[in-house]
Amino acid sequence: MRIDLHTHSTASDGTQSPADVIASAAQAGLDVVALTDHDTSSGWPEATAAADRLGLRLVPGVEISCLLRGVSVHLLSYLHDPEDPVLVGMLAESRASRVGRARQMVERLTPDTGLRWDDVLEQVHGAATIGRPHIADALVARGVVGDRDEAFATLLSGRSKYFVPQTAPDPVEAVRRVRHAGGVPVIAHPAASKRGCCIADEEIEAMAEAGMAGLEVDHRDHSDAERAHLREVARDLDLFVTGSSDYHGAGKRNRLGENTTDPESLERLDAIAASTRAVHPLP
Numbered sequence: 598m599r600i601d602l603h604t605h606s607t608a609s610d611g612t613q614s615p616a617d618v619i620a621s622a623a624q625a626g627l628d629v630v631a632l633t634d635h636d637t638s639s640g641w642p643e644a645t646a647a648a649d650r651l652g653l654r655l656v657p658g659v660e661i662s663c664l665l666r667g668v669s670v671h672l673l674s675y676l677h678d679p680e681d682p683v684l685v686g687m688l689a690e691s692r693a694s695r696v697g698r699a700r701q702m703v704e705r706l707t708p709d710t711g712l713r714w715d716d717v718l719e720q721v722h723g724a725a726t727i728g729r730p731h732i733a734d735a736l737v738a739r740g741v742v743g744d745r746d747e748a749f750a751t752l753l754s755g756r757s758k759y760f761v762p763q764t765a766p767d768p769v770e771a772v773r774r775v776r777h778a779g780g781v782p783v784i785a786h787p788a789a790s791k792r793g794c795c796i797a798d799e800e801i802e803a804m805a806e807a808g809m810a811g812l813e814v815d816h817r818d819h820s821d822a823e824r825a826h827l828r829e830v831a832r833d834l835d836l837f838v839t840g841s842s843d844y845h846g847a848g849k850r851n852r853l854g855e856n857t858t859d860p861e862s863l864e865r866l867d868a869i870a871a872s873t874r875a876v877h878p879l880p
Contacts, residue, residue: 600629600858602656603673603785603813603841605848607722608632608640609660610730612846614722615640619647619655621846625853629863631656631675631841635726636691638679656863660785661775662691664765668755670784670796672771673813676870677780684778687766694764695728702732705759706752710741729753730848745848768800769807776808781869783811783839788827789818798830805834810869815840815856837862 605611606618613621615632622630630653632644641657648655658675677684699717706712712735720734721727733748742748752759766774768784775782784804787796801812814827815838831838840856843849 598628598860599626599854600860600863601627601842601844601854601856602629602631602658602675602783602839602858602863603633603660603816604630604844604853605634605660605846606632606640606644607725608637609634609726610728610845610848612848615644616647618844618846619644619651619653621844622853623651623653627653627854629654629656629858630853631658631673633658633660633673633675635660635728636662636688636695637726638688639724641679656866659688661688661771662695662763662765663768663771664763665768665796665800667762669763669765670768671786672768672775672809673783673785674775674778674780675783675866677775677778681778684774684780687771687774691763691765692726695726698761698763699727699729699732701761702729702753702759705761706732706736710736710739710752712736712739712741730845734848746850769803772804772807772809776873779870779873781811781866781873782809783813783866784809785813786816786818786843787812788823789816801830802834805836809836811837811839811862811866813841814838815858816843817851817855818843837865 606615634640661672663670703714716735717731720731733745736742736748772782812827812831814824839858842851842853842855844851844853
């Protein structure tokens with residue numbers, strides 16, 4: 598069984614519709630795929646219909662934007678109630694913050710690049726969550742950079758004078774809210790030194806104490822040494838591990854199924870989801 602638990606569609610910053618992501622997953626030989634768009638579950642119905650039609654299992658999820666020590670980190674939430682009012686409110690706040698941040702970054706970029714807000718909107722599909730990837734695509738369209746990777750390595754990096762930090766919840770608080778909504782929280786690419794967003798072991802432990810269930814270990818932004826260390830952390834904290842592509846269609850070089858999750862981890866994820874409803878209530 599081939600399982601990929603981290604993909605994105607045009608509901609956030611991917612380049613394929615939710616249905617097309619599922620179709621591409623089938624073509625890639627996947628049996629199970631999770632749709633985990635940034636701060637939104639709006640792609641779930643379309644992806645569910647496509648998965649049913651093509652005979653794949655869809656694991657519905659969301660990638661939640663969090664902030665730790667001033668650095669952006671991401672929490673994957675699986676199988677939560679998409680109508681839970683507390684989680685819905687948190688995700689809405691994150692989406693609003695993304696839009697405000699994007700506008701500020703475009704204002705900073707305009708004098709040096711000529712980029713305008715309308716240029717960014719041309720890169721957004723439907724009601725997608727606007728973020729830096731759409732700014733990157735607009736910069737590519739204007740010929741300012743060659744691709745998204747160049748944009749993120751230069752103009753949109755956290756070290757750039759154009760960068761604006763995002764307002765987002767603390768990951769421990771986000772974990773609690775996911776569990777309150779009946780979901781299963783897994784931290785995404787926690788040791789991605791290439792992204793500059795490594796999470797310390799003691800911070801992973803604090804999230805685990807709040808109810809985090811797993812670590813995304815096998816990810817293209819993790820070195821072999823980082824993967825080995827994360828497996829040790831997972832064993833010590835009794836967390837399951839996942840492997841994922843973090844697929845964005847043409848937006849990134851990531852390929853569906855380039856990293857996969859063991860069936861045993863999926864079984865554990867399912868068991869936790871089945872047994873937890875408000876196990877970790879908010880204070």
